[in-house]
Amino acid sequence: QVQLVESGGGLVQxxxxxxxxxxxxxxxxxxxxxxxxxWSRQAPGKQREFVATITRGGRTNYADSVKGRFTISRDNTKxxxxxxxxxxxxxxxxxxxxxxxxxxxxxxxxNYWGQGTQVTVSS
Numbered sequence: 001q002v003q004l005v006e007s008g009g010g011l012v013q014x015x016x017x018x019x020x021x022x023x024x025x026x027x028x029x030x031x032x033x034x035x036x037x038x039w040s041r042q043a044p045g046k047q048r049e050f051v052a053t054i055t056r057g058g059r060t061n062y063a064d065s066v067k068g069r070f071t072i073s074r075d076n077t078k079x080x081x082x083x084x085x086x087x088x089x090x091x092x093x094x095x096x097x098x099x100x101x102x103x104x105x106x107x108x109x110x111n112y113w114g115q116g117t118q119v120t121v122s123s
Contacts (some may be wrong), residue, residue, distance in 0.1 A: 009117030022098030033103035037081040041094035
């Protein structure tokens with residue numbers, strides 16, 4: 001099964017930046033293809049919310065709350081998706097989860113999820 005591992009979270013002051021990475025991997029020697037990849041986040045006491053997605057061809061979609069501040073990108077060869085978080089606000093504090101779908105999947109539901117990385121923005 002494909003595994004997603006996030007990294008790059010941490011503590012930052014309001015107005016600062018962080019870069020998150022999510023690497024997809026499988027057992028040694030395995031061949032796999034990843035389709036749409038994305039990020040969601042969940043703050044304490046709140047439901048998980050959509051942040052951004054990106055297709056293999058580079059088409060992106062962002063939540064209104066992060067448009068103009070966050071940038072999603074990917075490296076199809078390395079199977080890594082990135083999220084650049086700029087102009088961070090305290091309300092961006094959450095656990096950020098990477099997700100991915102199988103190549104060719106027509107479903108909105110991700111097939112794989114990472115364990116999450118904590119982003120904390122102080123005021």
